[in-house]
Amino acid sequence: MAKAIEFISVCKDFNGKGIVHDLNLSIEKGNLVTLIGPSGCGKTTTLKMINRLIEPTSGTISVHGVDISRIDPVELRREIGYVIQQIGLFPHLTIEENISLVPRMKGQRKDVCVKRAYELLDVMGMDPAVFASRYPKELSGGQQQRVGVARALAADPEIILMDEPFSALDPISREQLQDEIAKLQAELQKTIVFVTHDMDEALKIADQIVLMQHGKIIQQDVPEQILRHPKNDFVRQFVGEKRFAQAATRATIEDAIVQAVTVRPHRGIAECIQLMRTRRVNGLIVTDRSGRYLGVVDAMRVLGSFADEGATAATVMDASVPVIQPGTDVAPVIALLQADGHGFLPVVDGEERLLGAVTRGSVLKLMTPTGGEVHEDAAMASV
Incomplete structure (x- = not known):
């Protein structure tokens, strides 16, 4: 050139x-x-x-x-x-x-x-x-x-x-x-x-x-x-390589957990759409009354089932999304987030109770602690 x-x-x-x-x-x-x-x-x-x-x-x-x-x-x-x-x-x-x-x-x-x-x-x-x-x-x-x-x-x-x-x-x-x-x-x-x-x-x-x-x-x-x-x-x-390296050394996945937007399994599709719209998220985590994790509802599944008025969060949720424990190392979580199309992973305790979620944004923020605000994380909600 x-x-x-x-x-x-x-x-x-x-x-x-x-x-x-x-x-x-x-x-x-x-x-x-x-x-x-x-x-x-x-x-x-x-x-x-x-x-x-x-x-x-x-x-x-x-x-x-x-x-x-x-x-x-x-x-x-x-x-x-x-x-x-x-x-x-x-x-x-x-x-x-x-x-x-x-x-x-x-x-x-x-x-x-x-x-x-x-x-x-x-x-x-x-x-x-x-x-x-x-x-x-x-x-x-x-x-x-x-x-x-x-x-x-x-x-x-x-x-x-x-x-x-x-x-x-x-x-x-x-x-x-x-x-x-x-x-x-x-x-x-x-x-x-x-x-x-x-x-x-x-x-x-x-x-x-x-x-x-x-x-x-x-x-x-x-x-x-x-x-x-x-x-x-x-x-x-x-x-900033030193900052990144130090953050990675200190990082535990607990520090990347954010509150999740949850929905009960019996709630209808229109309610799921409304909740995602108002909370500005592209997915919900389905939990039972005791807070146990059941699955994930994402926007594509909801939109694909909208014509079915009998559809609920339970009938459209994806129960195959991997879950992680609080003590999980950061590296495998990054690999799971890259492989999973939802952009977030549920975090559960030993009894499968939902503790929150980790998102691509929350892990990125963990690895770059002086970085800007992350906007994809959501506060806990329940309907």
Whole structure:
């Protein structure tokens, strides 16, 4: 694949202090590459050298095979999209004018620029009829950042640079924009260099991850290989392998048990559907009056029997679903969850009384204890 960006023996010093040391890096056309590392590792400096906002002290940087030192910096920047954390929208321009700015500076007709701005607003999930004539101060932070991305795309650049663009946003807006970037990249196949300090963000969006420390590249690879084969202790610590290993060592299946949504065997199919709908689950555990486990009712079994008004939870349940004991090791439970199509397993005591359930989400949360909330687990209910 063709190289979009190449660093050859690049160094950068500030006031005699080395920030980037002998950097050699090739970024292939159409890839989304994240530069990640602790504060002061040189990732933002590396990014800004691509569009000559910072000039290297030595070495060569090429874009599409051309040494950028031979390109006028202003012309270079007009050919490269740029998105920053502070967004940088012009407050006195409308949203449409902000997005259209670079195409207009490049001499495109006004009607073409307006059309492009409307198209990009639509792509970013912002109704042009509502947002095009507004001003930046009238938008939320997440909306402003979407406009920033749209502006970077307006001139249809081959390369886009993104410097921690989502770090100041709330978690929900940040996740939404990460999804948008991943979706756009799949559709447009731009070359994107994305600076972040968040490994979860890098793993989610990147084709390649470049992990830096003290101005040097420590490891460059696809996310899967960095997770599976970290080069040294620094990489292991940064990606969290130690945390995962420690969690696995300490983990017992008791810590992954969540409350289950249960149903009595005599309840009808319509009642099962209503319970699954209101509790937002795709399966119920059938128990008798004393709380003994009987079987599992999933959505497909319920829907398949809906026409039978005499059907009950007992007549449609699957009694072959494997059950586990509280003392079971985590590894075999993971294997059972992978093999079972329901996504959860009942946990019972020695007398087959239901203690709860383990789900794919609860086991994942157990193995990654600093991870986010798991939404598939449900509270105990009984009808």
